[in-house]
Amino acid sequence: MVVIVLLVANMVLRLIIGISLFISARRNNLINLYWLSALFLISFISQLFSPAFSGSPLASLPISIFIQNGAIIPGGFLIIAFIHSTFYVNKPSPVLEMTALHIMLSAIGLYGIIISPSPDKISRLTASLSVSLIVIWSWHFIISRNAYNAVATDASVGDWIKTRYKRMIAYTILTVISNAAISILWVVSAGNVNSALGGLLGLIALAATIVAVILQFLVWGAPESTLALHQRRRKDEETQQTASTIMQAVSAAISANSEISPMVAAYTLRTAIANFNGVGDSGDIEAQALKMGFDDWRKLLGSPEFEKMIAPLATRRNAAEALQGARQALLDRQSLFTMRAK
Numbered sequence: 001m002v003v004i005v006l007l008v009a010n011m012v013l014r015l016i017i018g019i020s021l022f023i024s025a026r027r028n029n030l031i032n033l034y035w036l037s038a039l040f041l042i043s044f045i046s047q048l049f050s051p052a053f054s055g056s057p058l059a060s061l062p063i064s065i066f067i068q069n070g071a072i073i074p075g076g077f078l079i080i081a082f083i084h085s086t087f088y089v090n091k092p093s094p095v096l097e098m099t100a101l102h103i104m105l106s107a108i109g110l111y112g113i114i115i116s117p118s119p120d121k122i123s124r125l126t127a128s129l130s131v132s133l134i135v136i137w138s139w140h141f142i143i144s145r146n147a148y149n150a151v152a153t154d155a156s157v158g159d160w161i162k163t164r165y166k167r168m169i170a171y172t173i174l175t176v177i178s179n180a181a182i183s184i185l186w187v188v189s190a191g192n193v194n195s196a197l198g199g200l201l202g203l204i205a206l207a208a209t210i211v212a213v214i215l216q217f218l219v220w221g222a223p224e225s226t227l228a229l230h231q232r233r234r235k236d237e238e239t240q241q242t243a244s245t246i247m248q249a250v251s252a253a254i255s256a257n258s259e260i261s262p263m264v265a266a267y268t269l270r271t272a273i274a275n276f277n278g279v280g281d282s283g284d285i286e287a288q289a290l291k292m293g294f295d296d297w298r299k300l301l302g303s304p305e306f307e308k309m310i311a312p313l314a315t316r317r318n319a320a321e322a323l324q325g326a327r328q329a330l331l332d333r334q335s336l337f338t339m340r341a342k
Contacts, residue, residue, distance in 0.1 A: 006210055007050065013213045014044040017221035024220070028341040029293060032085035036220070039078040046071030069113055069122075072129045073106045079136055086338050087143045089294065091331050098136060105132035127186040130179040137179065141172035147335045156245040161339045167215045168339075174212035181205035243290040245336065246297065247273075249329040254310065257325035258318035265322075268309055276300045294330070294337040301327050 018040035025033035049064040080102065084095040105128040112125025148165035151157040185201040247269060254265040270285050276296075277288040292300075300306055301323070311319045 003206065006206065007047070010210060010213050011044055011047050013217045013221065014040045014047070017213075017217055018044060020221040024341050030338060030341055032082050032338060033341065035078045035081040035085065039075050039082070040216075042071050042075055042078070066113060069126065069129060070110070072109070072133060073102075076102045076106065076132055076136055079140065083136075083140050083143060087147060087335050089331070089334055090298070090327075094139070098139060101135060102132045105129065105135075122186055124187050127183040130183040130186065133179045134176055134183065137172050137175045141169060141176065144168045144172055150332060151245075151336065154245060156248060157336070158340075161336065164219050164339050167219045171212040171215040171219070174208045174215070178205045178208035178212065181208065243286070243292070246330065246333060247289055249333055250297075250301070250326045253325035253329035254322045258310075258314040258322035260310075260313045260318075260322060264313060268313065272300060272306050272309055275305065276303070294334050297330050298327075301330060 018037050021033050021037035021040065025031070025037060046068050049067045077099070080095060080098050084093050087093075088095065109126050109129035109132070112123040112128065116123040116126065144165065148162065148169060151165070152162065181201045181204040185198055185205065188201075189195055189198040247266070251266040251269045252262065254260055254269070255262045260268075273289055273292070274285050276299075277285075277292075307319075307323060310322055313319070314322055
């Protein structure tokens with residue numbers, strides 16, 4: 001009974017997270033959050049067919065096992081798409097290698113489901129589905145940790161955003177642990193949780209999954225007032241600081257890669273933001289910078305108008321290096337635009 005309650009809670013949280021992410025994606029115009037929303041919604045739907053709900057008509061369908069285990073395949077593609085579009089825009093990415101590996105392991109897993117003589121369609125080959133997720137979520141952990149380390153000591157990045165990064169890192173680790181336990185369970189006892197080892201592995205997988213989903217809810221699905229309860233009074237102020245972080249990083253890169261002074265670089269960037277958005281006073285510039293998404297910044301830094309503003313301030317070579325440095329500074333902080341989304 002306790003297990004059923006936990007599974008239902010897991011499903012409800014996934015549904016809430018999926019809907020919240022969809023709303024946030026529309027509000028902030030972030031396509032990567034659509035991928036993540038679809039991941040949670042597919043996970044919710046697949047669990048409706050779980051054999052754990054033995055009294056459910058969906059669980060008794062002949063294709064229930066295929067739907068539940070098969071949902072891992074589109075789920076893997078969706079998390080790959082999220083990672084790539086959150087951390088690797090205009091940067092070298094192992095997305096093709098990860099996709100090819102997921103396709104190969106998914107094909108092995110599907111073959112294992114098809115040839116398995118057991119009623120639950122679990123075999124040693126089926127474990128390759130979880131192995132694929134272990135690789136993908138380990139990749140997610142590494143790139144999330146790197147993104148957090150890049151801003152951990154930056155005072156201009158809000159504490160609530162850093163908290164989001166930490167929770168993301170934690171739930172990626174727990175997801176890896178959960179899938180590792182499932183893989184071992186499928187290989188060692190073909191998914192049988194009635195043995196001592198099978199029961200332990202099942203318990204580890206369930207506990208890791210529940211805690212991971214709670215953390216995912218706190219990152220993506222919780223109401224704003226509870227996202228970082230002890231920090232909520234500072235949240236709006238720190239969101240504005242995140243916009244300032246981008247401005248400071250870009251202007252610092254311009255100065256560091258040329259003879260342009262930091263003050264002139266900052267003034268030039270603010271002027272470019274004003275021209276790009278058609279605003280005048282400094283207050284409006286700050287407000288517009290806050291509204292600018294990653295694509296807006298990329299368009300600004302790649303525009304001929306911005307290049308013309310930088311060119312007279314430096315030698316031709318240094319101007320090119322300054323522009324390249326500014327664009328790289330933006331790329332290095334691209335995940336901030338997702339992590340600050342409300």
